[in-house]
Amino acid sequence: GSGKTSLLNIIGTLDTPSSGTYVFDEYEVTKLNNDEKARLRREKIGFIFQRYNLLSLLSAKENVSLPAVYAGKKLQERSQNAKKLLNDLELAHKLDSKPNELSGGQQQRVSIARALMNGGEVILADEPTGALDSKSGIMVLEILQKLNAQGHTIVLVTHDPKIAAQAKRVIEIKDGEILSDTKKEKAQEKLILKTMPKEKKTLTLLKNQAFECFKIAYSSILAHKLRSILTMLGIIIGIASVVCVVALGLGSQAKVLESIARLGTNTIEIRPGRGFGDLRSGKTRLNFSDLETLRSLEYLEAVDAHSNTSGVATYTNISLSARAEGVGVNNFAIEGLRIDAGRILNNDDVKNSTNV
The missing domain is CATH 3.40.50.300 (P-loop containing nucleotide triphosphate hydrolases)
Incomplete structure (x- = not known):
């Protein structure tokens, strides 16, 4: 001390x-x-x-x-x-x-x-x-x-x-x-200071x-093999966790962007009624004449009808509540959907309500 x-x-x-x-x-x-x-x-x-x-x-x-x-x-x-x-x-x-x-x-x-x-x-x-x-x-x-x-x-x-x-x-x-x-020896009294040269x-x-x-x-x-292995294992787990979290985030982001892309920035959906909250919208229906009127407009690239209904779907002895959606030929192009298997609907399928 x-x-x-x-x-x-x-x-x-x-x-x-x-x-x-x-x-x-x-x-x-x-x-x-x-x-x-x-x-x-x-x-x-x-x-x-x-x-x-x-x-x-x-x-x-x-x-x-x-x-x-x-x-x-x-x-x-x-x-x-x-x-x-x-x-x-x-x-x-x-x-x-x-x-x-x-x-x-x-x-x-x-x-x-x-x-x-x-x-x-x-x-x-x-x-x-x-x-x-x-x-x-x-x-x-x-x-x-x-x-x-x-x-x-x-x-x-x-x-x-x-x-x-x-x-x-x-x-x-x-x-x-x-x-x-x-001390037994006399110390040097005067020094000339030097500067340290750069290395x-x-x-x-x-x-x-x-x-x-x-x-x-x-x-x-x-x-220290065991300590080294445990240290490396901790690093591997940490890196893997970060990669998984980043991959999950990127996957979710890609899914959302895909959904937004399908909606499209130039896609307009028309529903019956005067606007949101219109009580008479359920009694008003769009028909095929409205569809043909829209198709006659030159500035529209594609027009298609869309309908849906709810009911019970039965297969063999299994019955489930289901929601069925009906679409036309142009629906796939409008929503940016790609067929991985099978074929796209054509006009005859829509006209004859063919099972495809």
């Missing part, structure tokens, strides 16, 4: 300070955008966590190689560098081992190798020995001391005064405030990143 981890996150450009300035390797970090901060982390900073944060589906070599994927390095170069780093950390015999096959100390050494994959000029270690036994903790500290002697800057968070005593500079923090800053993303870089993403995703699917 003293703010050590928050300070480490700010140094690692994971968090942004609420005020003030932060200069890293002559770059004003507070003025960098997210992509530029990501490049700075990738190229300059390595992280070592108390809980290792290794990907369980990847081998030790693949975990170490991962930062180089984001840097766009080729597969052969990544593989060679990962092998060398693991060999230097006495893990050459564990290249293909998954994290759950490694001890705590071995996992921490893998995370150290991962932090060094892209150079790791600055190593940020958040209590790297906190989850280790004393022997493994001593080994990790010895590795960090060797890296520091080789020129790597090590920023280590710890609660243990014995570990802090081994550092060249000790900053004590309490409740978010610096209580003391003990050029090549086709090879994008192809390598896409391939690695696909590879990790495929490994995840194979590692």
Whole structure:
């Protein structure tokens, strides 16, 4: 709760300070955008966590190689560098081992190798020995001391005064405030700030990143077959439901449009009476002379009679209430009906009331 981890996150450009300035390797970090901060982390900073944060589906070599994927390095170069780093950390015999096959100390050494994959000029270690036994903790500290002697800057968070005593500079923090800053070397006083050059993303870089993403995703699917099947089943059911609903809606729409098309925008239906609600309409009838009068009009394309009645329809021993409709020859063309089987009525059928 003293703010050590928050300070480490700010140094690692994971968090942004609420005020003030932060200069890293002559770059004003507070003025960098997210992509530029990501490049700075990738190229300059390595992280070592108390809980290792290794990907369980990847081998030790693949975990170490991962930062180089984001840097766009080729597969052969990544593989060679990962092998060398693991060999230097006495893990050459564990290249293909998954994290759950490694001890705590071995996992921490893998995370150290991962932090060094892209150079790791600055190593940020958040209590790297906190989850280790004393022997493994001593080994990790010895590795960090060797890296520091080789020129790597090590920023280590710890609660243990014995570990802090081994550092060249000790900053004590309490409740978010610096209580003391003990150092053996004088810091550089004046810096000339630089601007971060824009990164050029090549086709090879994008192809390598896409391939690695696909590879990790495929490994995840194979590692959890049942979960993957259930997830895919849920997606399939969801897509099928959407397709069915859309198809039902389109089918209903097509049916309505078909009905409207049959009515036609230029079709007029004439009924007896003076209008809707005419009480005498039931006593008034249209006859064939009215039909012939309408047919004589030049601007009418087709005219046909239409009648209907209600009654009882009987077939063998089955009787049902039915509604019968009578139409003429032109009715099919007027309503836009198509005969799927049989034939259309002709004038003789209508005149003789023929069963068709």
